[in-house]
Amino acid sequence: EPEVTQTPSHQVTQMGQEVILRCVPISNHLYFYWYRQILGQKVEFLVSFYNNEISEKSEIFDDQFSVERPDGSNFTLKIRSTKLEDSAMYFCASKKTGGNTGELFFGEGSRLTVL
Amino acid sequence: AQSVAQPEDQVNVAEGNPLTVKCTYSVSGNPYLFWYVQYPNRGLQFLLKYITGDNLVKGSYGFEAEFNKSQTSFHLKKPSALVSDSALYFCAVRDRDGQNFVFGPGTRLSVLP
Numbered sequence: 001e002p003e004v005t006q007t008p009s010h011q012v013t014q015m016g017q018e019v020i021l022r023c024v025p026i027s028n029h030l031y032f033y034w035y036r037q038i039l040g041q042k043v044e045f046l047v048s049f050y051n052n053e054i055s056e057k058s059e060i061f062d063d064q065f066s067v068e069r070p071d072g073s074n075f076t077l078k079i080r081s082t083k084l085e086d087s088a089m090y091f092c093a094s095k096k097t098g099g100n101t102g103e104l105f106f107g108e109g110s111r112l113t114v115l
Numbered sequence: 116a117q118s119v120a121q122p123e124d125q126v127n128v129a130e131g132n133p134l135t136v137k138c139t140y141s142v143s144g145n146p147y148l149f150w151y152v153q154y155p156n157r158g159l160q161f162l163l164k165y166i167t168g169d170n171l172v173k174g175s176y177g178f179e180a181e182f183n184k185s186q187t188s189f190h191l192k193k194p195s196a197l198v199s200d201s202a203l204y205f206c207a208v209r210d211r212d213g214q215n216f217v218f219g220p221g222t223r224l225s226v227l228p
Contacts, residue, residue: 004158035218043159043205043218056215091158101166103149104216106158 002026004107006092012113016081021110023075023092031095032075033104034067036060036088043091049075082114117142117208119219127225128196136191136222138206148189149207149216150180159205165189176200196226 005024013019025032034046048055049067066078075094079086089111093104118141128134140146147166151159163174170182180191189206206219 033216040203042220045215045217048215058215093159101147101164103161103164104159105161106151108158 004092004094004105006090006107006110008110009108010111010113012115013082015084015114019079019082019086019112021077021079021090021092021112023077023107024073025075025092025094026096026105027073029094029096029105031055031097032067032069033093033095034077035091035093035106037091037109038088040089046077046090079112082112084114087112087114117146117217119206119208119217121204121206121219121222123222124220125223125225127227130198130226130228131195134193134196134200134224134226136204136206136224138189138191138219139187140189140206140208141187142208146189147209148180148182149209150174150178150189150191151205151207151218152176153203153205153221155202162191162204196224198226198228200224201226 007022032049035043037043045058047057047061064080068076089109091109092107095102095104120139122137149164150162152162153159162178163172165172165182173179178193182189203221203223205221207216209216
């Protein structure tokens with residue numbers, strides 16, 4: 001069964017460093033998302049991406065964050081200068097169609113620890 | 116803007132008993148409703164969704180959910196709980212206009228042997 005894959009599974013970084021989290025969405029999916037979850041709690045929307053541009057973003061997704069689809073398979077989330085409060089589990093998700101009825105398929109997550 | 120509430124942080128149920136995990140929503144227009152499950156240190160797995168039609172929807176692992184428009188609820192149910200159902204459950208909603216899914220705060224289900 002096709003799945004969303006994320007790397008790294010866990011990254012530890014110093015405050016102020018840049019981090020790139022990588023995702024390979026399901027191959028025939030067209031819509032891509034990043035969510036984060038702090039300490040196993042609420043799942044918060046960061047950004048959605050379609051046709052090589054951001055569709056929606058939340059207040060969390062400030063200038064320190066960026067997303068890119070550098071090739072036909074990868075979807076990355078970059079945090080330019082990490083803060084302590086960026087420590088969280090980051091989930092990538094993808095969806096096949098543009099309709100509102102399709103479900104999201106999530107990866108296993110990348111745990112980011114900022115020291 | 117859409118929102119989702121899960122009024123219970125924790126639900127405990129004995130194995131073999133029926134379980135209910137509650138969800139209420141607020142959205143403009145007709146909602147699209149989803150349930151996801153998260154096992155420890157794992158991603159979110161899709162369980163079921165309500166789009167239109169029959170108010171009772173059936174999903175994976177024997178779960179079902181009932182859409183109630185008048186009460187704006189979408190409670191998750193299972194007739195007989197298993198210890199392996201112990202996990203974190205998230206209700207989510209989308210409205211017609213956005214691409215975004217909004218998740219509830221999650222309910223931790225513990226099924227006791």
